[in-house]
Amino acid sequence: SYVLTQPPSVSVAPGQTATITCAAKNIGSESVQWYQQRPGQAPVMVVHDDMYRSSGIPERFSGSNSGDTATLTITRVEAGDEADYFCQVWDFNGGHLGVFGGGTKLTVL
Amino acid sequence: QLQLSGPGLVEPSQTLSLTCAISGDSVLSTSAAWNWIRQSPSRGLEWLGRTYYRSRWFNDSATSVKGRITVTPDISKNQFSLELKSVSPDDTAVYYCARGTMAFNYWGQGTLITVAS
Numbered sequence: 001s002y003v004l005t006q007p008p009s010v011s012v013a014p015g016q017t018a019t020i021t022c023a024a025k026n027i028g029s030e031s032v033q034w035y036q037q038r039p040g041q042a043p044v045m046v047v048h049d050d051m052y053r054s055s056g057i058p059e060r061f062s063g064s065n066s067g068d069t070a071t072l073t074i075t076r077v078e079a080g081d082e083a084d085y086f087c088q089v090w091d092f093n094g095g096h097l098g099v100f101g102g103g104t105k106l107t108v109l
Numbered sequence: 110q111l112q113l114s115g116p117g118l119v120e121p122s123q124t125l126s127l128t129c130a131i132s133g134d135s136v137l138s139t140s141a142a143w144n145w146i147r148q149s150p151s152r153g154l155e156w157l158g159r160t161y162y163r164s165r166w167f168n169d170s171a172t173s174v175k176g177r178i179t180v181t182p183d184i185s186k187n188q189f190s191l192e193l194k195s196v197s198p199d200d201t202a203v204y205y206c207a208r209g210t211m212a213f214n215y216w217g218q219g220t221l222i223t224v225a226s
Contacts, residue, residue, distance in 0.1 A: 033211075042216035042217065043205075045212060045214050048212040086153075086154055088212070
């Protein structure tokens with residue numbers, strides 16, 4: 001089955017750019033979603049289909065996907081962006097399975 | 110909105126049962142699927158299964174729980190349910206219901222299910 005690898009943590013100063021990666025062989029051929037999860041809350045989808053922001057998500061959030069790596073980029077990081085971020089794909093080859101990455105804790109210094 | 114309900118504690122070897130009530134949408138929607146997802150420190154976020162209607166009902170489930178899981182729609186109450194049989198402490202997690210086909214755009218609030226005697 002598909003395995004999505006994310007760095008456990010990313011730290012960035014306010015106002016800087018955070019880059020969170022999601023790695024898997026040939027992930028560029030899949031549609032990738034990104035979810036933000038704040039402590040004690042359910043995940044919220046921030047990006048779908050590689051690059052499209054969900055309604056109400058700031059333009060500071062963007063996604064890309066090519067080759068073996070999908071990337072969530074957050075520009076002008078704010079304290080409120082501190083959360084866990086998860087990537088997700090749908091594994092058709094594995095029999096219609098929803099697969100999540102292990103998550104990345106974004107810390108705003 | 111998705112409103113999840115169910116017991117917080119289940120004994121080992123018993124069946125875990127949860128219900129997700131849908132408002133603002135229909136379980137019969139032909140553009141949606143209705144999913145169960147759980148989260149634990151050991152397993153992270155884990156998709157469990159789904160049901161959806163496309164002229165007839167379809168179900169998919171994760172290989173990790175196949176044979177133990179049943180996801181059932183309830184048209185009269187506009188909700189869907191999860192049954193997970195023969196639970197063990199390893200099934201302890203926060204359980205979520207979520208709407209979406211390949212992307213999960215709406216999530217219920219989540220409920221902690223503890224498997225213990």
